[in-house]
Amino acid sequence: MHLLDLDVLRREDVEKILEYAEYFKKNRYNHEKILKDKSIAIIFEKPSTRTRMSFDIAVHELGGHSLIMNQNEIHLGKKESIKDTARVMSRYVDAIVARVYEHKTLEDLAKYGTVPVINALSNLAHPCQILADLLTIKEYKKSFKGKKIAYLGDGNNVCNSLILGSALVGMDMVVATPRGYEPNALNVLKALEIIDEYGEGSLKLTNDPIEAAEDADILYTDVWISMGDEKNLEHVMKIFPPFQINEKLLEYAKDDVIVMHCLPANRGMEITDEVIDGEHSVVYDEAENRLHAQKAIFKFIFEKSSSDIR
Known part of the structure; x- marks a missing residue:
């Protein structure tokens, strides 16, 4: 296998x-x-x-x-x-x-x-990262049922696998990306098929970070620039800042929200120091x-x- x-x-x-x-x-x-x-x-x-x-x-x-x-x-x-x-x-x-x-x-x-x-x-x-993430979510939230996970940023490899993982355990997932940075369409289709098969969970794509963060149990982000793609930094920095996980965005999520990042993080870009080092962050448990x-x-x-x- x-x-x-x-x-x-x-x-x-x-x-x-x-x-x-x-x-x-x-x-x-x-x-x-x-x-x-x-x-x-x-x-x-x-x-x-x-x-x-x-x-x-x-x-x-x-x-x-x-x-x-x-x-x-x-x-x-x-x-x-x-x-x-x-x-x-x-x-x-x-x-x-x-x-x-x-x-x-x-x-x-x-x-x-x-x-x-x-x-x-x-x-x-x-996929290996996402299985570790699901373990972390289970530790903190005890159950996946009825939990909303919001992913904000680039619809990259982590996001692609996360939508499959979330569908498999029946979570409600909202992915918020700038236009043109959505996750892989085939993975989205596969996730929707999984959701339909089990009759639990949901998946929604949006370009509104506040909509994604609203009442979220889990906020997840990753780097905006993948390794080897640094040439696009100037363009990315023009359109991605609204998707940053910061203290203002946290206010839209649930009071006991956990914040996840697969690391390494570009502090000050996709996530602020205050959040990644704050009480809601579980990034080091996630890494372990x-x-x-x-x-x-x-x-x-x-x-x-x-x-x-x-």
């Missing part, structure tokens, strides 16, 4: 992953070593702090061996085709975790390899939960892969 985005999961799958994550968090140094005698390749075309640390430590604490390679240490799609890389790596390792520029790179690794592929970030999706969610992902995927073989 591969995890390229959350649309491959069902609600019961998400519930199981969160159950595993809660167990691993409660028993961090006293749990089964499910990766014993397993090696995991972790590829980074893009640099990382939380993703690298959380995956490396997760593999170690699960009893496995991680082999980390950055873009200068692997010929992925350059001197060697992705097809050949996937086939060769599948002979060495038990799973591939990859943080890449193009989502198609992950699709090709999954297509040509014979081991599970986990998306640690692509231009389209960031990457570790526990990653362990849960490994457990779930290897269980599913084993059952598929049988």
Whole structure:
């Protein structure tokens, strides 16, 4: 089984992953070593702090061996085709975790390899981050039912996966972006299909940040400028400021609202210091939960892969 985005999961799958994550968090140094005698390749075309640390430590604490390679240490799609890389790596390792520029790179690794592929970030999706986010929301809000989550800013990879995750757990989500910066249309369609299937939750797109923040239980934002896209900074700074999460915007949300950001944050741009360091912020719990969610992902995927073989 591969995890390229959350649309491959069902609600019961998400519930199981969160159950595993809660167990691993409660028993961090006293749990089964499910990766014993397993090696995991972790590829980074893009640099990382939380993703690298959380995956490396997760593999170690699960009893496995991680082999980390950055873009200068692997010929992925350059001197060697992705097809050949996937086939060769599948002979060495038990799973591939990859943080890449193009989502198609992950699709090709999954297509040509014979081991599970986990998306640690692509231009389209960031499923591992969202599973950690759902764990954080569950910790603070206890239940997803009837909760409103508002995402403000750029309809980027985090937003694309968040709309799927929110739909899978039945939350009501409002996405507020400037015109032309809406989330991926196919992900929106998939989320609406999930909502229709389960008969719970909702999804709305708007260009009004106040409408999104009104009575929200969760406010979520991410950077306005993705890595490698800095050339658009001047244009972005003209149209994105109304979508900043600041103390004024907080006044529209519920009194017990939690504020989330997947980090790293451009303080003073998409979120102010007062908010990210304030009483409503849960960003550091959110970051910690990457570790526990990653362990849960490994457990779930290897269980599913084993059952598929049988």
